[in-house]
Amino acid sequence: MAIPRVLSIAGTDPTGGAGIHADIKSITAAGGYAMGAVTALVSQNTHGVTDVHxxxxxxxxxxxxxxxxxxIVDAVKIGMLGQTAYIDAVNQWLEKTKPPIVVIDPVMVATSGDRLIDEDAEQHLRQLFHRATVLTPNAPELEILAGCESGSILSDEGAIDAARTLAQQYDVLVAVKGGHLDGERIINHLVDAHGIVATTMQPRIQTKSTHGTGCSQSSALATRLAAGENPQDALGWVSRWLHDSIRAADGLQVGTGHGPIDHSHRARTLAAHALNTPWLSQTVDLQALASDPSSDLLPHxxxxxxxRIQPAGQWTHLLAQLTHDILEQTLFDDFLTVLREGTLETWEFTAYQRQDAHYLNRYARALAALAARAADPVHxxxxxxxxxxxxxxxxxxHHTWLAEVTGEELTQVASMAITPITAGYxxxxxANTALESYVVGAAAVLPCYWMYAEIGLRLSEINTEDHPYxxxxxxxxxxAFTRSTQQAIxxxxxxxxxxxxxxxxxxMRAFIEASLWEREFFDQASRMR
Known part of the structure; x- marks a missing residue:
């Protein structure tokens, strides 16, 4: 995929959370090369604006x-213009350059409802809309642009109707941003003159660190569209990235007011997963523990x-100590967290089920190989x-779920090939069940029982009949699965x-490595797109 060259036209934010600063971070995160033309010089922090020049x-x-x-400019994201002279200057430039993708974030009304431009500037701004590919208004702006009563757009249905009116008027796509609407889930849409063309759904995150969300969404969307993605794929990528960035935002600890989102969270996560360093800790002396499993040598x-399922003696107690951190990391990874909440996207769950089907086919062969190695008939x-x-x-x-999925996107993921992580696991x-000694093979498959059962028992605490999974x-x-796990231990x-x-x-090494693979197996579902 060619790297799209994306120009942001926007005002500044010296704390880096919004405006052209957020646009540059978002364009980069979305895979583009970011450029910027500054409009207003805004003095602000996480508590608000103090001056505009x-x-x-x-x-x-x-x-x-x-x-x-x-x-060559592949896409333009237009944010704060503020004055009629700026709007006219951008309009004239667009007329001459005609970039293929133009995303306009019509900065007219703050989320609080305060007007940011006068009516004359608004009329000039509307003249730009015919040059746009996508408009990304917030709810108050959508009300004004679609001619709705102030405060009337509260639901998804009302926002879609207003967006369709706007799309018909200017022959553009209009983004409906669910973050400004009611509901436990944030549902984002792209709407054209005929109706919805793309939809995504994410759980709502309770945080006040959402400064610059609108700027970031629009600039990332411009980048993904300029890269050649269709509206559904582009909106899907942006919504998932934005969700991750908001969820990690409080960890930035920038300011004491409404903090910024963490634009680089996904990049840091992927970089961490790409590290080619040994999994097993060099600080744990497994050779010594193999002779003396004393608890004094280990934490936890x-x-x-x-x-929930206890060890059967000193040696499996040692295994539990060695992998306690891995289990905790797995229990609270992104995939299981949103699964627990019941807000996991159908796409991600289907991708997980497909990989689990690949896993079970090969796991069954590993258990069969282990059975052939066992000298004890009971084993x-x-x-x-x-x-x-x-x-x-x-x-x-798994096959029932995969066979019942509908829609082109889910059908494709339901037939997804085995991933490197599933294959590695x-x-x-x-290898361990077929080529190594019986005890090594048995230790290698034990996390498939023990970690899975621990996760299942914890998830059972939130499992209700109306849970989507x-x-x-x-x-x-x-x-029965708990008893099988106890017998395996x-x-x-x-x-x-x-x-x-x-x-x-x-x-012990085989057990720890299998536990690490189990952690990666769950985590991969949130990184498949």
Missing amino acids: YPDASVLTIQLESVSADV ADAVARY TVFWSSGSASAISVEQVL TNHLL HAWLTTYQDE AIVESLLAAASAPEREQA
């Missing part, structure tokens, strides 16, 4: 002409008591039963107790 409009014209004389001795029956269950019971649920299981949650919280405890120290060390 408007340079002569000729200064803006010179900036715009300097850019277009040298650089008390934390193991909080496990053979147990692992064989687990292999059969992976196919005959759990796969049924299952290769780890297959009730059937899936119920499968992994039943007593007991088997591994007995095998570790009888093993040599070198075998124990190798088994």
Whole structure:
């Protein structure tokens, strides 16, 4: 994909949360090359605006002409213009350059309802709308532009009707931004003259750190459209990125008022996942622990008591200590957090189910290999039963969900190929169960039982019949799965107790690595788009 060259025309925010500062961050985060032409010089912080200075409009014209004389502009995002002279200067420049994508954030009314431009400037601003690809008004602005009564747009339906009126008038797409409307979920739409062309849904986050959300959304949308994405894909990417940026916003600790969103949260997350560093901690001496599993050598001795399913002896107690942090990280990762809330997007859950179907096919083979290695008939029956269950019971649920999805986008994800993480995880299981000693193979598959059961039992606390993923949650919280997990723990405890120290060390490594793969397996669903 070519890197789109995106120009922001907007005012400043010296604290970096809104205006051209937010636009540049958003364009970069969305994969574009950001440029900027400054309109007003705004003095503000997280508590509000203290002063606005408007340079002569000729200064803006010179900036715009300097850019277009040298650089091909793939998209333009227009924010705060403020004065008629600025609006006319931009209009004249657009007439000459005709960039293929123009997204206008009509900065006319603050979220509080205060007017930011006079009526004369508003009429001039409306003349720009015919040059726009997308308009991104907030709710008060949408009311004014569509001729609605002030305060009348409160619902999704009312906003869509107003957006359609505006789209018909100017032959543009209009963004309906659910953040300004009522409801537990934020539903965003792109609307044309005929109705809705794109929709996304995200859970509402309770935070006051939302400064610059409108600027950021519009500039990111301009970038994704300029990159060639269709409206649905572009809006989907922007909505998910914005949700992540808002959810992480409080961690920035910028200012004491309405803080900015964290534009770089996703980039830092992806960078962390791309680190090519060893997973296993170099500070833990597994070789020593294989001979002496003393709790004094490790933290989290008390934390193991909080496990819903307890260890069967000193060796599985040691395994629980070694992976306590991994379990906690998994329980509170993005995917399971929104699943717990019942606000997980259908796309993400379908992507997870598809990967889990790939996983179960290969996991069943790993359990079958383990059954073939077992000398104890009871162990053979147990692992064989687990292999059969992976196919005959759990796969049924996955295939039922995948077979019932509708719509082109969900149908595509329902047939998604195996991901590198799913392949890596299952290769780890297959290699250890087929090629390593029996105790190592059993330790490798134990997190597939133990971590999964711990997660399922915690999710059962919020599972109700009206939860959108009730059937899936119920499968992994039943007593039969808990009993199977307890038996798997007991088997591994007995095998570790009888093993040599070198075998124990190798088994502990296999267990920890499988736990890390389990964490990555859940986390990948939020990073598939």
